Structures are given as structure tokens and as C-alpha cells.
Amino acid sequence: YYNENTILYIDGEFKKATAATTDLYGQSLHYGYAVFEGIRAYKTASGEVKIFKAKEHFDRFKRSCELIHIPYHFDNEALIAACYKVLELNNLQEAYIRPLAFCPPNMTLKAASETHVLICAWDWGAYLGEKLLNVMTSSYERPNPKAFKIESKSAGLYVNSILASQEAKDKGFDEALLLDMNGFVAEGPGANIFFEKDGKIFTPPPGNILPGITRATVIELCKELGIPLEEKLFTIEELKKADAAFFCGTAAEVIGFGALDGQAFGKPWAESLGKVLQQAYKAKVLEKEFKREEAKVA
Numbered sequence: 001y002y003n004e005n006t007i008l009y010i011d012g013e014f015k016k017a018t019a020a021t022t023d024l025y026g027q028s029l030h031y032g033y034a035v036f037e038g039i040r041a042y043k044t045a046s047g048e049v050k051i052f053k054a055k056e057h058f059d060r061f062k063r064s065c066e067l068i069h070i071p072y073h074f075d076n077e078a079l080i081a082a083c084y085k086v087l088e089l090n091n092l093q094e095a096y097i098r099p100l101a102f103c104p105p106n107m108t109l110k111a112a113s114e115t116h117v118l119i120c121a122w123d124w125g126a127y128l129g130e131k132l133l134n135v136m137t138s139s140y141e142r143p144n145p146k147a148f149k150i151e152s153k154s155a156g157l158y159v160n161s162i163l164a165s166q167e168a169k170d171k172g173f174d175e176a177l178l179l180d181m182n183g184f185v186a187e188g189p190g191a192n193i194f195f196e197k198d199g200k201i202f203t204p205p206p207g208n209i210l211p212g213i214t215r216a217t218v219i220e221l222c223k224e225l226g227i228p229l230e231e232k233l234f235t236i237e238e239l240k241k242a243d244a245a246f247f248c249g250t251a252a253e254v255i256g257f258g259a260l261d262g263q264a265f266g267k268p269w270a271e272s273l274g275k276v277l278q279q280a281y282k283a284k285v286l287e288k289e290f291k292r293e294e295a296k297v298a
């Protein structure tokens, strides 16, 4: 993620990653009381490097902090400018950008009164790879929204994601799929889920999931391409009868399921609407024109 030449942004300054320090008595380190974002920059068709949906990510960054009472005194436009500067200082074009809001020393459970902000970036390929995913239904549920601000992209919440993801890998799968506390399909450890049935796309409504920015983009793309979409709660049994399914997220982009709990789907991925949306998403982030008729489907 970094080497001796890497530059990061911390509290208004650009510093060498190897020279930047943090306090070991920080509340964020001890209690996972921090908020982060995951953003991508792309070298667009015009050759210009652009951060995809930067405003939406920083709006969520702010909302995530506010939801868990981490004071947010940052100017998002200045943070976006800092992201571009970090890219430039590290000669990065296609990169993953990680802002982190964290709190100073405090061993109590009182909400923070001050916040630090860090922005770093690194070269990261497709997070879940390019191959179709062999997914398992996790034995872990997503945290109950009555126990946590589930819509806040908070660091501590990701212990749940690590447990689910590691369980899947230990059992020989590529990724986990988690249910919500009522037994409906919620999301992956780091991605939202969609499925296709009879020419229509479905995804869980907000409430028990992270409101993904890629999810919102896929919904927009469905509207643009005339693909019918419905947000609804559904069970794993219903999902297993689907024609196809996919995960989407900033790091993962759009990536199809090969199988769920060892069971294949009704349609080959190459013929699915997900495949069309995968190409449309790639075109959107690269600011290329996309026509549904030109989608490469088998």
C-alpha cells in the first residue's frame, strides 16, 4: 500500500507515509471508533484523471461521522482537492483512495470532541478479481440496525465483514453473502447485491444495508438503459431461483456470481443483464459512451 516515497494527506498537510504518526492511545484504535471511505479514480476517455462520484463519497463520509457523533469540521471541496493532490504527488492515475476520520487519545466511551483526517491512495486492481464468484451464505448476520448505525461506514462495523469474508475463504469460497436480522438477504462484506429474474433486476431496499454509491449508480444505469428494477426484500431461497446475480461496490465494481452455496444460476453470466450493467458501469466511470445494443453479450 505504501513505500518510502508514498505521500499522504493528514490534517491539512502532505507528508511522507513513513514519517506520519498517530497516537497509540487513540479512541479509534482501541474501539474501532472511526469512519472511512473507499473511492476510485480513473483515467477517463479524455485522458484526464477523475475521481468517480467524489462528492457523493464525501457527503457519505460526513454523514457517516455525524451518525456516530464524530465531529465533522472539514470542507469537502478542500478534501476532494487534497485527494487529487495525493494522486498527483504519488503519480497515480487509476487508484483507490482511502479517507479516514479518526479520533484523538481518549480511553472513555464518550463521543469524540476532535477529529483527525487522513487521505491515502494506492494502486488496486479489481478487489474481488475478474472471475465469477463462488459465494456462500454466511453464518454471520449483518449487524442489527437497532444495535448500530448500519448506514455509517464506520471502521468497527468491518469486524463483521472480516469475520464473514474469512469464514467464506476458509470454506473454499470466494466471498460471503450476509442476511439481515430478519433473515432477508442484505449484502456482501464490502459490496451490495443485485439479482435478475425474468428480465427484471432486484436489490434490497435501504434500511439494513450500506447505501452503496455503486448501488445508486447501477440503479441510475438501469433507468438509463430501460432495464426494469425493483427494490424489495427477498430471501436466500428466492435468490437461488434467480437467473443471475452480482455484487457491486467501489472496490469490486460489478462482478457476477458463478454460484451460490455451490448452486449455479439459471442463465450464463455472459447472457445476463448484469453483464450489460458491468460494461455500462465501466463505460460510466471511464466517461465513455455506452449503448445497450453494443453490449457484448453471448
Ligand code: PMP
Pocket: 038, 161, 187, 188, 189, 190, 191, 192, 209, 210, 211, 212, 213, 214, 215, 248, 249, 250, 251
Ligand atoms: N456494502 C458494504 C458493507 C460495503 O463495505 C461497501 C463498500 N463501501 C458497499 C456495500 C458498497 O458501497 P460503495 O458502492 O459505496 O463502495
